[in-house]
Amino acid sequence: MGILVAMLPETLTIALKEWAVVQRALLENHQIVLLRKGGLIEETGDFDLKAREFLLLPTYIHETERAGDLQPRFINWLREEEAGKPVPSMLRFEAACEVTSIAQVTDRECFKNLCAQHVYSDQFIDGRYEWEPYKPVFALICRAYRLAAPVMVPFESEYAGCRSWIELTKPISTIAAQPVIDSDEEYGRRVEWTQRVLSGIVMS
Secondary structure, three states, X not given: OOXXXXXXXXXXXXXXXXXXXXXXXXXXXXXXXXXXXXOOEOOOOEOOOOOOEEEEEEEOOOHHHHHHHEOHHHHHHHHHHHHOOOOOOEEEEEEEEEEEEEEEOOOHHHHHHOHHHOOXXXXXXXXXXXXXXXXXXXXXXXXXXXXXXXXXXXXXXXXXXXXXXXXXXXEEEOOOOEEOOOOHHHHHHHHHHHHHHHOOEEEO
């Protein structure tokens, strides 16, 4: 179960849409996993990772309806992220990620056993497994970076819709972005522990 740790490119244009509260969990070093159901490429419904390095685009649509999808201790995070969201005409980028490994997690109990290191509730995990159960569930194991300063970008119509990925019209600099876990050794230990708990098929 090797770990691929690479430097971020100096600029990024591809972004993954993710709940704002999950971005916060990554930036506060609470979790290093993103849960995805077999289909990051919506055209085919098959799992595909478009990039190993990407920006995070925090989403707020129906955010207040997600209380049941979070462990109760993170409800305040949800409210705070909702209160601090940018105006609808702007997007705010604060974080980037690099995926260092991918685990297919066949047993939902593995995700539940990792509850101390993610924000997802058992209800949410059950829902992911029970919706279209023939599709696999994946954990993207990520190293998160905080950008040197938040970047505000005007919203454009092509960024809308229920799509996981967007391509920005202008690149965003990642120069001076700082890894949340700044020690390779510490990050490696965290990944190894996470992989043991998930007990999935890890693909480098």
